[in-house]
Amino acid sequence: MEQVFTALAKLPLEAQIAYGIIGILILVVFFLWPLAIYYPVRLVIAAAGWIVRRFGIKPDEKASDDDDKPAAI
Known part of the structure; x- marks a missing residue:
């Protein structure tokens, strides 16, 4: 970690700021x-x-026209 700080200290100020922002x-x-x-x-x-x-809907309620009878053929 000390090596990282030493390397960063040798960089120009703009690069130090950029690395700080990225970090x-x-x-x-x-x-x-x-x-x-x-x-x-x-x-x-x-x-x-x-x-x-809001609408008083419950997931298990069926609509009045919804039955499980097959359609007339």
Whole structure:
């Protein structure tokens, strides 16, 4: 680790700033990527719950014209 800091210290200031920004971005992506999976899934579940509450629809209810009889031939 000390060798990395020594090598970075020899670089120009602009390069040090660029490496610092890239390092920060890598850390942000590393720690926040689970949210990119969690929130889209949570949003779909929350939207389904909102639809059920808003319209009073339950997944196991059938429409009045929906029966399991075969169509007349």
